[in-house]
Every structure is written in structure tokens, then in C-alpha cells.
Amino acid sequence: SAAEKGGYDYFMLKEIAEQPKAVADTLLGRIDGSGALHLDEVRIAPSVLREVDKVVVVACGTAYHAGMIAKYAIEHWTRLPCETELASEFRYRDPILDQRTLVIAISQSGETMDTLMALRHAREQGAKVLAICNTNGSTIPRESDAVLYTHAGPEVAVASTKAFLTQLVACYLVALYLGQTRGTKWGDEIRTVVRQLSEVPGHVERVLETMEPVRALARSLAHKNTVLFLGRHVGYPVALEGALKLKELAYMHAEGFAAGELKHGPIALIEDDLPVVVVVPSPRGRSVLHEKIVSNIQEIRARGARTIVIAEEGDEAVVPYADHLIWIPAAPTLLQPLVATVPLQVFACELATARGNEVDQPRNLAKSVTVE
Numbered sequence: 198s199a200a201e202k203g204g205y206d207y208f209m210l211k212e213i214a215e216q217p218k219a220v221a222d223t224l225l226g227r228i229d230g231s232g233a234l235h236l237d238e239v240r241i242a243p244s245v246l247r248e249v250d251k252v253v254v255v256a257c258g259t260a261y262h263a264g265m266i267a268k269y270a271i272e273h274w275t276r277l278p279c280e281t282e283l284a285s286e287f288r289y290r291d292p293i294l295d296q297r298t299l300v301i302a303i304s305q306s307g308e309t310m311d312t313l314m315a316l317r318h319a320r321e322q323g324a325k326v327l328a329i330c331n332t333n334g335s336t337i338p339r340e341s342d343a344v345l346y347t348h349a350g351p352e353v354a355v356a357s358t359k360a361f362l363t364q365l366v367a368c369y370l371v372a373l374y375l376g377q378t379r380g381t382k383w384g385d386e387i388r389t390v391v392r393q394l395s396e397v398p399g400h401v402e403r404v405l406e407t408m409e410p411v412r413a414l415a416r417s418l419a420h421k422n423t424v425l426f427l428g429r430h431v432g433y434p435v436a437l438e439g440a441l442k443l444k445e446l447a448y449m450h451a452e453g454f455a456a457g458e459l460k461h462g463p464i465a466l467i468e469d470d471l472p473v474v475v476v477v478p479s480p481r482g483r484s485v486l487h488e489k490i491v492s493n494i495q496e497i498r499a500r501g502a503r504t505i506v507i508a509e510e511g512d513e514a515v516v517p518y519a520d521h522l523i524w525i526p527a528a529p530t531l532l533q534p535l536v537a538t539v540p541l542q543v544f545a546c547e548l549a550t551a552r553g554n555e556v557d558q559p560r561n562l563a564k565s566v567t568v569e
């Protein structure tokens with residue numbers, strides 16, 4: 198009913214709008230007054246966490262994209278090797294796992310069969326499994342050694358939005374907690390990131406207030422057949438997520454690429470007026486990547502692409518090459534996906550509406566996939 202949707206036309210719109218609160222709720226109670234992390238609810242003994250020599254993240258779909266971003270955060274903050282793998286592929290390749298492996302299983306529903314089978318396989322090999330889950334008491338947390346719940350609240354729309362942002366927050370918290378426990382990350386650095394995380398709800402709010410041009414752009418592209426997405430570093434999984442949203446909601450051919458791969462093949466796809474969304478990293482910090490992506494934008498535009506550029510406010514370097522600009526507030530590199538994903542959700546939702554599709558229940562899909 199309309200009341201259930203809180204006055205929005207679709208659950209998806211309501212859930213997109215709830216993201217600032219979902220992020221704040223997922224941080225709540227996990228940080229003390231001094232800015233240190235308290236994740237005692239993760240009941241894996243610190244002595245066990247100190248012995249971990251490898252982290253493996255398993256998940257499907259959108260949760261897998263969160264896991265891809267987790268790899269960057271975990272390796273950066275803990276210096277532990279981390280691999281992220283599609284849960285559906287994991288157990289079929291005889292992965293190397295033992296008592297010193299920490300497996301993180303990410304799932305909104307907690308009922309995804311592929312993810313469940315992956316974690317069962319991991320536990321059979323002696324690995325410790327930590328679930329990141331949004332549904333209290335569901336199967337995946339019940340079968341795991343420990344769980345860190347995301348506090349997104351119930352997600353009804355098939356297309357995952359607020360659960361994704363909170364999965365990212367949970368992954369950052371786990372990465373920092375591992376760093377804190379193992380002594381690879383120290384108090385001040387953790388406090389800095391925690392403070393930056395606490396600014397994210399405000400950033401997301403600001404993004405949501407500036408989405409009208411994104412919706413207008415989406416409507417103007419409703420007749421297109423293909424949209425490509427490019428990103429680098431943590432912007433690459435964001436590109437994949439933007440493409441997945443468009444596939445499931447708009448039923449369009451959408452593909453995400455690592456921008457560095459363009460010249461190894463995908464650039465051949467560029468033709469006149471093809472919409473290409475580019476997620477640009479912050480010009481501060483990793484400026485090498487920023488320069489490289491700016492030249493990618495020039496390259497594709499010279500070949501006729503219609504460039505839709507998501508960039509940090511004040512990033513003047515992209516302006517001459519952007520046919521459409523979507524500004525996002527400045528965030529540290531690793532946290533940028535929390536703000537950069539939001540316009541892509543709005544874009545896909547509006548395209549679905551413009552194409553007359555059922556937003557909350559796309560064809561052929563189920564909210565949780567309980568078969569392998």
C-alpha cells in the first residue's frame with residue numbers, strides 16, 4: 198500500500214531515501230565516545246583474529262560488489278591478503294582454506310543458497326566464518342561463527358540499495374577492527390576514518406537533494422539500448438553495481454569495465470552517442486589514477502561517446518570532457534563508493550520508470566535466491 202511505501206511510488210525510492218539513516222544506524226553503538234571501535238558482538242576471540250593469515254569474502258550480486266570494495270579496505274588497513282569471490286564459484290574450485298582463514302559472507306537476506314553453500318564449505322575446511330547480514334536470525338548468520346548485522350531495516354525492493362551501503366559500512370568496520378585487533382592500524386588513524394564515516398550520512402543526504410538532473414538525464418536516455426560504466430580502484434565495483442542496477446531494473450544492456458582495460462578491448466564498443474558513465478576518483482590523494490581516468494574520458498569522447506561523469510565537487514579537470522556532470526561531495530578514496538553509488542541507483546530507478554517497468558519487482562527476479 199501507499200502507506201507502507203511511506204508516500205513514495207515505490208519501495209525502491211523509499212529505500213534509496215532511507216540510506217542516510219541506514220548508514221548512521223549501522224555505525225551506531227559500534228564506536229565509543231573516543232572514536233575507538235567496539236565490535237565485541239563479533240564473537241571471534243582476538244587471539245584467533247591475530248592468527249588469521251588470509252581473508253576471503255564470498256557473496257552474490259550487489260553483496261559481491263560490496264565484497265570487492267571490502268578487499269581494498271581490508272588489504273589497505275590490515276595488510277592481510279584478501280580475495281573476494283562469487284559465492285557460486287567458490288566451492289567448485291577447491292579453494293585453499295584452513296584454520297587461519299577468515300571467511301566473510303555478505304548477504305542482505307541471509308538466505309542466499311550460493312552464499313550458504315560457500316560458507317558451509319569454508320567451515321568444513323576449518324575456516325572461521327563471519328557473516329555480514331541484514332536479517333536477524335536468518336540461516337547464514339545462524340550457520341556462521343559470528344555475525345555483524347547491518348542495520349538497514351527491511352529491504353523490500355528486489356534491487357538492493359540501502360543494504361549495499363550498509364554492507365560497505367560493515368566491511369569498513371570489520372577491516373578497521375581487524376587492524377585495531379592486530380595492531381596494524383592505530384588509534385588515531387581509526388579515529389580519523391570513523392569520523393569520516395560519520396560524515397557520510399550528511400553527504401548522502403546532499404547527493405539525494407541534487408538528483409533532479411540525474412532523473413531528467415535518465416528519462417532522456419530511455420530509448421537507448423546500451424549504457425557502459427567505467428571506474429578504477431574502488432570505482433570499478435561501483436561501475437559494476439551501476440550496470441547491475443540498470444540490467445535488473447531497466448532491462449538494458451549495461452556493462453561495467455575497469456577503465457584501465459578500455460584499450461584492451463572495450464573501447465571498440467564506443468560509437469556515436471553511446472552513453473558512458475564514468476566514476477572519477479578524487480583528484481586529491483591518488484592523483485595518478487585521477488589523471489588516467491580523465492584521459493580515458495577524453496579518449497572515449499573523441500570516439501563519440503556521450504560522457505556522463507560522476508566527480509567530486511570542485512574537480513575542474515573533468516569539466517571540459519563531460520557531456521553531463523554529476524557532482525558528489527568529497528570523501529576519502531576508500532569511502533567514495535558510499536556516495537558515488539547513490540546517483541547510479543536513482544538513474545536506474547528512473548530509467549525503469551521511464552521504460553514502463555515494474556520497479557520493485559523486476560521480471561524473472563526474486564528478492565532472495567534460495568536455490569543454487
Ligand code: AGP
Pocket residue numbers: 257258259260303304305306307308309312355356357358445564565566
Ligand atoms: C541486487 O540488486 C540483487 N537483487 C541481487 O544481486 C542480490 O544482491 C543478490 O541476490 C544477493 O542477495 P543477498 O544479499 O540477499 O545474499
